Amino acid sequence: NLLTTDAGIVSEGILVASVDARLPGLPPDQRRLTFDLMSERIAAQPGVDAVAQVMMSPFSGQGWNGSVRGDQAGAEQWQESWFNRVGPGFFSTMQTRLVAGREFTARDDRSAPQIAIVNEEFARKVFAGANPVGRTFRMDAPAGEEFQTFEIVGLVANTKYGGLREDTRA
Helix, strand or coil: CEEEECCEEEEECCCCCCCCCCCCCCCHHHHHHHHHHHHHHHHCCCCCCCCCCECCCCCCCCCCEEEEEECCCCCCCCEEEECCCECCCHHHHCCCCEEEECCCCCCCCCCCCCEEEEEHHHHHHHHCCCCCCCCEEEECCCCCCCCEEEEEEEEECCCCCCCCCCCCCC
16 A cells, blocks of 8 residues: 655555545534544554544645734734644654644544644744744634634644645645
8 A cells, every 4th residue: 555646655554545425415413423433443454553534635636725823922924824634643643753742632523622733834934933832823714704713732743745845834
């Protein structure tokens, strides 16, 4: 099993599968349960070391970006950042080094406070390189909507996400 891109093989032993739970007509509240059950069943298979869920797989060509602003005094400038939704164990499954803080857990669901894990480039751009764990940032919102505020619970090493030749993105 190889994760491949146009640039070649990224890593051996990683299988990426895309599943759209909307196709069988599952209501939104059943989609999460379906993905959790699939993850449990896959994790139980012989030879499987780790399973993680992600909204947009690395090197898939998909992207979601927006503007953020840190909580520090004088943080008036918005910075571009790239986002994704990932499940518990994503960073360890992808062998992305956790620099500080923690990974997401099963308790970090939609009913919990909004939290984020950011990379070192995000910390450099938004917090002048300081450890961001415990800090907050705001995500820009469309006109008429409130800003979303996220608490940072983890800091991970920079990785490539869109392509191997890309500059590091926050």
